[in-house]
Amino acid sequence: MAQTMYDKIWNKHVISGKAGEPQLIYVDLHLVHEVTSPQAFEGLRENNRKVRRPDRTFATMDHNVPTEDIFNVKDVISRKQMDTLRKNCTDFGVRLAAIGEEQQGIIHAIGPQLGLTQPGEVIVCGDSHTSTHGAFGSIAFGIGTSEVEHVFATQTIWQAKPKTMGIHVHGDFQKGVYAKDLVMALIAQNGVDFGTGYAIEFYGNTIENMSMDERMTLCNMVIEGGAKSGIIRPDQTTFDYVTGREYAPKDMAAAKAYWQQFYTDDESAFDDRMDFDVSSLAPYVSWGTNPGMAVPIDQPFPEPKDINDQKAYDYEGLKPAQKPEEIDIGFVFIGSCTNGRLSDLKIAANILKGRHINPKITALVVPASRAIREEAERRGYDKIFKDAGCEWREPGCSACLGMNPDQVPAGVHCASTSNRNFVGRQGVGSMTHLASPAMVATAAIYGHFVDIRKQTVTA
Ligand SMILES: CC(C)[C@H](C(=O)O)[C@@H](O)C(=O)O
Numbered sequence: 015m016a017q018t019m020y021d022k023i024w025n026k027h028v029i030s031g032k033a034g035e036p037q038l039i040y041v042d043l044h045l046v047h048e049v050t051s052p053q054a055f056e057g058l059r060e061n062n063r064k065v066r067r068p069d070r071t072f073a074t075m076d077h078n079v080p081t082e083d084i085f086n087v088k089d090v091i092s093r094k095q096m097d098t099l100r101k102n103c104t105d106f107g108v109r110l111a112a113i114g115e116e117q118q119g120i121i122h123a124i125g126p127q128l129g130l131t132q133p134g135e136v137i138v139c140g141d142s143h144t145s146t147h148g149a150f151g152s153i154a155f156g157i158g159t160s161e162v163e164h165v166f167a168t169q170t171i172w173q174a175k176p177k178t179m180g181i182h183v184h185g186d187f188q189k190g191v192y193a194k195d196l197v198m199a200l201i202a203q204n205g206v207d208f209g210t211g212y213a214i215e216f217y218g219n220t221i222e223n224m225s226m227d228e229r230m231t232l233c234n235m236v237i238e239g240g241a242k243s244g245i246i247r248p249d250q251t252t253f254d255y256v257t258g259r260e261y262a263p264k265d266m267a268a269a270k271a272y273w274q275q276f277y278t279d280d281e282s283a284f285d286d287r288m289d290f291d292v293s294s295l296a297p298y299v300s301w302g303t304n305p306g307m308a309v310p311i312d313q314p315f316p317e318p319k320d321i322n323d324q325k326a327y328d329y330e331g332l333k334p335a336q337k338p339e340e341i342d343i344g345f346v347f348i349g350s351c352t353n354g355r356l357s358d359l360k361i362a363a364n365i366l367k368g369r370h371i372n373p374k375i376t377a378l379v380v381p382a383s384r385a386i387r388e389e390a391e392r393r394g395y396d397k398i399f400k401d402a403g404c405e406w407r408e409p410g411c412s413a414c415l416g417m418n419p420d421q422v423p424a425g426v427h428c429a430s431t432s433n434r435n436f437v438g439r440q441g442v443g444s445m446t447h448l449a450s451p452a453m454v455a456t457a458a459i460y461g462h463f464v465d466i467r468k469q470t471v472t473a
C-alpha cells in the first residue's frame with residue numbers, strides 16, 4: 015500500500031501501540047521555552063525524575079523578552095518565568111540560550127538555525143507553532159504542558175496518528191506575492207478548521223522553488239487552519255540549509271542518504287487532496303479576529319455570514335464592503351516565528367530603503383533570533399530601518415502577543431507579519447491585520463495597505 019512521508023517517519027518512531035489507536039512514539043528533538051515548561055519541570059522534581067535525554071532537549075527564552083532593553087525585565091511574571099527556566103535548565107542539565115546569549119531567539123527560529131531541526135525527525139515543543147519545523151520533512155507538532163513533562167521524563171509521547179492531506183501547489187507567484195499569502199489564502203478560502211485532524215503535506219513546483227524560510231512560513235501557519243502539522247519533502251534546498259550548522263550531522267552523506275527515503279509514494283496515499291494554483295493569487299490582508307477572516311488586497315470585506323463575523327466587525331470598527339486600503343494603520347510589526355527571518359527583513363529593508371514611514375505610525379522591526387539580527391546588521395538593514403523611522407529591536411516574540419512590553423495600544427490597527435489576529439492578541443483592545451512582510455513594510459510608508467503588485471518600488 016502506498017505510504018505518505020508522514021507514515022514512513024511515524025513508523026520509524028513507533029515504540030508500542032496498535033495502528034489506528036494512540037501509539038507511543040520516540041521524540042528526537044524537544045524544544046523548550048519559558049512559558050510552557052515551568053510546571054513540567056516542577057512535575058519532574060516532585061517525582062524525583064530526570065530529563066531523560068538532555069542532549070535532545072534545547073531551551074530558549076522568547077515570549078517574555080523585553081526587546082528594547084533585554085536585561086531590564088520589569089514585569090514580575092516575565093522575570094519569574096525566565097529565572098525559573100534558567101534554574102530548571104541548570105538543575106536538569108538542559109542547554110539554554112538565555113537572553114543576551116548568542117543562540118537566543120524565538121524557539122522556532124533557533125531549532126533550524128542551529129541545525130537541530132532535521133529531516134526525518136519527530137520534533138515537539140510546548141508551543142502550537144512547532145508545525146514550523148515540518149518544513150524540513152519532519153513530524154513536528156505542539157504539545158501541552160503535561161505532555162512536556164512526559165517527554166522530559168521518557169523522550170516519548172502518546173499520539174494518535176493524524177490523517178494526511180496532500181496540497182498540490184503549482185504555478186509561479188506574481189511579483190509581490192509570497193508563501194504568507196498562500197497560507198492566508200488557504201485558510202481564508204477553506205476555513206480555520208479545514209485542517210483539523212490532519213497533517214498537511216505541501217508539494218508541487220511552487221513548493222520546490224521555495225526557500226527554507228518560505229517553507230517555514232507556510233508550515234508555521236497550518237496550525238491556524240486547524241492542522242496538526244505541515245510537512246514538506248526534504249530536497250537539496252533542505253540539505254543545503256542544514257549543512258554546516260552547529261548541530262548538523264557530521265557525516266552529511268550518510269544523513270542525506272537516510273533523509274532521502276522520506277517521500278510520499280504517490281497521491282493515493284493521502285486521505286484527502288487539494289490543488290492550489292498560485293499564479294493569480296493576490297496579497298492577502300486579514301480584516302477580522304481570526305486568520306480566516308482575510309481577503310485579497312483588491313477585494314472588499316465580505317458580508318457577515320454569522321455572529322462571529324459581526325462581532326469581528328464590531329471589534330475592528332470596520333464594515334462589510336470596505337476595502338483593505340481603508341484600514342487606518344497606526345502600528346507596524348515586522349517579526350515573529352512566521353516572518354521574522356533574514357529573508358523577511360531583507361524584503362522589508364528593500365522596500366523601506368531611502369524612504370520614511372508615515373509619521374503617525376510606530377513600527378517595530380524584531381528579528382526572530384540574535385543570529386538573524388547580527389547578519390541583518392552586517393548587511394546594513396538596521397540602518398535602513400532606523401533611517402526610515404522604525405525601531406530596531408532585540409530578538410523575541412515581541413508584539414506577536416502581549417506577553418512583554420511590546421504592545422499595540424487599544425484602538426490602534428496594526429499591520430503585522432505575525433500569524434494570529436485574535437481579540438487583544440497584541441495588547442488589550444489592539445486590532446491586528448495579518449499580511450506579508452512586503453505588504454506590511456509598504457503599509458508603514460503609506461499609513462494603509464496598498465496593492466504592492468502595482469507599486470514601482472517592491473522587494
Ligand atoms: C505561549 C504559547 C503557549 C503560545 C502557543 O502555543 O502558540 C504562543 O506561542 C502563541 O503563539 O500563541
Ligand code: SF4
Pocket residue numbers: 076077120122141143350351352410411414415432433
Ligand atoms: S512569535 Fe508569536 S506565534 Fe511564534 S512562538 Fe512567539 S508568540 Fe507564538
